[in-house]
Amino acid sequence: MILNFYKKIFFMFSFNVLFLLNIFILYLNLNLIFYAKNPIYSIIFLMLSFLNISIFLLYLGIEFFALLILIIYVGAISILFLFVIMLIDIKEVLLLKKQNFIFINILILCIGMYFILFYFFNYLNLDINNSGDTVASYKEWFNLAFFYKSDLSNLGLILFNFYYLAFIEAGIILLIAMIGCIALVIDENFISKKQYLFEQILTNNKKNLNLY
Amino acid sequence: MIFYDLIILFAISIFFIGFINLISYKKNLILILLSLEVMLLGINVSFLTSSLIFDDIEGYIFTMFILVVAGSEISIGLALTILFYRAKSVIYTDSINFLKS
Numbered sequence: 001m002i003l004n005f006y007k008k009i010f011f012m013f014s015f016n017v018l019f020l021l022n023i024f025i026l027y028l029n030l031n032l033i034f035y036a037k038n039p040i041y042s043i044i045f046l047m048l049s050f051l052n053i054s055i056f057l058l059y060l061g062i063e064f065f066a067l068l069i070l071i072i073y074v075g076a077i078s079i080l081f082l083f084v085i086m087l088i089d090i091k092e093v094l095l096l097k098k099q100n101f102i103f104i105n106i107l108i109l110c111i112g113m114y115f116i117l118f119y120f121f122n123y124l125n126l127d128i129n130n131s132g133d134t135v136a137s138y139k140e141w142f143n144l145a146f147f148y149k150s151d152l153s154n155l156g157l158i159l160f161n162f163y164y165l166a167f168i169e170a171g172i173i174l175l176i177a178m179i180g181c182i183a184l185v186i187d188e189n190f191i192s193k194k195q196y197l198f199e200q201i202l203t204n205n206k207k208n209l210n211l212y
Numbered sequence: 213m214i215f216y217d218l219i220i221l222f223a224i225s226i227f228f229i230g231f232i233n234l235i236s237y238k239k240n241l242i243l244i245l246l247s248l249e250v251m252l253l254g255i256n257v258s259f260l261t262s263s264l265i266f267d268d269i270e271g272y273i274f275t276m277f278i279l280v281v282a283g284s285e286i287s288i289g290l291a292l293t294i295l296f297y298r299a300k301s302v303i304y305t306d307s308i309n310f311l312k313s
Contacts, residue, residue, distance in 0.1 A: 023222060026226075027225075030226060030229050030230075030250060031229065033233075033246060033250070034233040034237060034243065034246075034247070039242060042243070042246065043246075046246060046249070046250075049250075049253075050253070053253060053257065056257070057257075057260065060219075060260070060261065060264060061264075062260055062264075062272075064272075065256075065260060065272070065275060068276075068279065069256075069279075072279050072282075072283060073249075073253070073279075076283060077249065077282070077283060077286050080286060080287060080290050081242070081245070081246070081286075081290065084242070084290045084293060084294060085242065087294060087297070088242075088293070088294070088297050088303060089301075090242070090303055109228055109232075111221075113221070113224055113228070114217075114221045114224075141269065151272065154269055155269060155272050155273065155276075158269050158270075158273060159273055159276070163273055166277065170276075170277055170280045173280060173281065173284055174280060174283070174284055176284075177283075177284030177285075177287055177288055178287075180288055180291075181287050181288055181291045184288070184291040184292065184295060185291050185294055185295065
């Protein structure tokens with residue numbers, strides 16, 4: 001069992017060194033989010049970790065989600081964080097960061113989780129000769145091998161045919177979130193120098209005609 | 213590929229990085245939201261790799277919905293932090309005691 005683990009690490013080294021480098025830099029960036037004193041630096045490390053995740057997904061051959069993560073996470077969510085930190089004056093972060101820096105315990109916990117999941121609850125039967133009973137079962141979509149152009153085309157074929165209702169509901173969720181954010185933050189007592197043009201131009205006969 | 217389970221291990225490690233930093237930095241609201249994002253990222257990666265393992269498209273579809281929900285939830289959370297900062301002028305979760313008499 002343990003020999004299998006080391007064989008896999010050996011194969012990972014022989015596969016691609018850049019893949020391992022990507023994983024290492026991703027791990028570093030994720031831990032540096034919570035180690036940086038300045039909150040802007042933590043958001044920069046968050047953006048770099050999203051970039052590393054997108055490159056990681058390119059190695060797996062999921063090019064659509066690599067680009068989608070760049071657009072959504074880096075382009076929308078990180079920018080939201082940045083705007084909020086611009087509006088907020090954070091000085092007490094320096095006081096709260098004097099706690100212990102947890103870097104190695106996470107790795108130990110993950111290795112423990114690996115052993116618990118894959119040696120006591122062995123639900124993933126990744127042998128070529130599938131001789132065991134697996135928990136997961138296959139669904140029969142229509143045969144996508146004839147229609148294969150890219151992962152995006154297959155996703156569209158399933159999403160708009162079988163999950164169209166969920167797609168529409170996702171749009172409704174986004175609409176409600178947008179309305180909710182604006183309704184939360186809006187301030188009625190805000191004095192704005194808005195001009196009401198119709199009131200300025202408006203006249204009536206009592207102003208203009210003097211019938212003495 | 214030979215090492216799908218190591219990729220899932222890595223996705224679980226991303227989740228646990230976010231989780232442990234969530235419970236250790238409970239006093240700062242913005243770090244809580246950042247760790248929530250990191251957890252959702254780890255879950256996304258695990259769904260995508262499991263779709264590769266089982267050769268099924270459902271993993272892709274569910275990640276799209278997770279991305280939708282993540283975006284909307286973060287926007288509302290940040291709107292609430294802005295409101296909280298307006299009321300108290302600090303970002304310190306121990307001082308969320310508006311209902312206290």
